[in-house]
Amino acid sequence: MTETVHLLHLLDYRTVVETDERVVMELDNRPDLVNVRGALQGGLIATLIDIAGGVLAGRHVGADQDVTTADLNIHYLAPVVQGPARAEATIVRAGRRLIVTGVDVTDVARERLAARSTLSFAVLDRR
Template structure:
């Protein structure tokens, strides 16, 4: 499974697949100068995006192709990601008919330090036809 859809905004971010199994998804976000805050750490919002991407990809596997939308996300930021890459490991907590719960740990790989721990809930969606972009005049 691709990390990003061709042409999507996420394609401009350095996301990389590390592992993708039935019960976990691991995605890296490489650090670079234009992604850090004034203290030199990876922006917290980008860490949150990394968490949501990894967890969402795992959740979708349990929806029988219907899809999932983030319903709730709690993140505990524990340490800055100074060197990177930031590695998010998403694991399944529970998969029900209407709600899927995923846990994610983010590690600053070069420092081998836990940077964040998160829990996300996803609402399962009903399958529908993809939306086609409107034609431009």
């Protein structure tokens, strides 16, 4: 029997910090993840943002609850051309039914802000 590997695990993103106050994750700028200009694909930056924000939001719900992305707003400010891309998620507001996170993405090697994002997560009871 062959083990199924989820597509997200093929990205090899990693958690650098995970606390109730913030989550920091990184994704390397690899040849198989860049666009024709050599910058990390914007959709992969969005995925990194969603994962980091979701992990943090999930730390603020009960054991019988989950979160799901309700809204995602990203401002791309500069390309990630050297990397790694570092996403730092913080809580903006944690309510009973909605959790809002802010996520900044930097190109670590260039020490440059690459994207700023706000996400809303709906809090759902597990089925």
